[in-house]
Amino acid sequence: MLTQLDGILSRRGMSSPIEWSMPSAARGRAALLVAEHRASGQEIVRNPHLAEDWANFAVRTPNLLAAVQAVLGPDIAVENTFLVMKWPGRSFEIPWHQDGIDARLELHPDRSLSAWLAITDATVANGCLHVAPGSQRLGYLPVKKEASTGAERGQADQAHGFTPDTTTPVPLRAGCAVLMDSRLVHRSGTNTSDGARIGLNVRYTAPDGIVRRDATSPSVVPISGTGW
Ligand SMILES: O=C(O)CCC(=O)C(=O)O
Structure with missing residues (x-):
């Protein structure tokens, strides 16, 4: 039985694996x-679902959408996507952060969630996600003011004591x-393998899921339901 503090997914604040x-x-x-x-070494593509058919399709894949709807209800929109490509031999990591808050936005933790889609295999060696299970129970943490080295998400202002012992x-x-609670604290490490690691992060929201959002944000894209 989940308590209100646990949030909408599980006591660990996450649900996996979902086959998309x-x-x-x-x-x-x-x-x-x-x-x-590969040639440019570009590591981040912002909002590929707005420009690229494959990403627009990926965020709507039936199994994934059903899993999101089971938690948030029938009316679902994509607020943001973030494609991260980690190239071998490059030192690139995403710092501890929470997806549902940053300098320009706050998502309601009961009416939003994020999904991280593995496009390649994601392993410890190639820089998979690391999460702090149950950290959603802390609520949103203070956000670092200056832009981060890429995450653009609510980079936690301090390490908050997350260590390999308390994370997985x-x-x-x-x-x-x-699927991750919008408050779940997570990061990813450097790719030390000899192949690329690619993943797509998607922020999904229900109609009442956006608490604060600035005017420069690209528009929210409804993908299911009639309540928009
Ligand atoms: O793909 C990664 O390595 C991390 C991405 C992530 O945490 C995010 O986009 O919020």
Whole structure:
């Protein structure tokens, strides 16, 4: 039985794995992304669901959408997507943060969630997510004011004592996803493998899920329901 403090997903603040794609199809997409971005070494693409068919399709895949609707109800929109490509031999990590808060936005933790979709396999060696299970119970933490080194999300202002003892890696096979409470504290490490690691983070919201949002944000894209 979940208490109000636990939030909408589980006592751990997460739910996985959700299959959003056949592994072979996800790996096929990853190969195309590597071909497109390897030479430039681009690590982040913001809001690919607004410009690229594959990402617009990925956020609507039936199994994933059903899992999101089971928690948030029938009316679902995508507020933001964030594609992260970690190249071998490059030191690049995403610091501790919470997806539902940053300098420009706050999402209601009961009416929003985020999903991280593995496009390649995500392993400890190639820089998978690490989460602090149960950290959603802390609520939103103070957000660092200046822009972070990429996460753009609510980078926690302090380390808040999260250590390898209190956190856990979330390895995922290509084509699987993890749903996370908007307050769940997470990070990801550097890719020390010899292949690319690619994942797509999606922020989903119900109609009443946006508490605060600035005018420069791209528009929210409804993907299901009639309540928009
Ligand atoms: O893809 C990653 O390594 C982390 C992405 C993430 O945490 C985010 O976009 O909120």
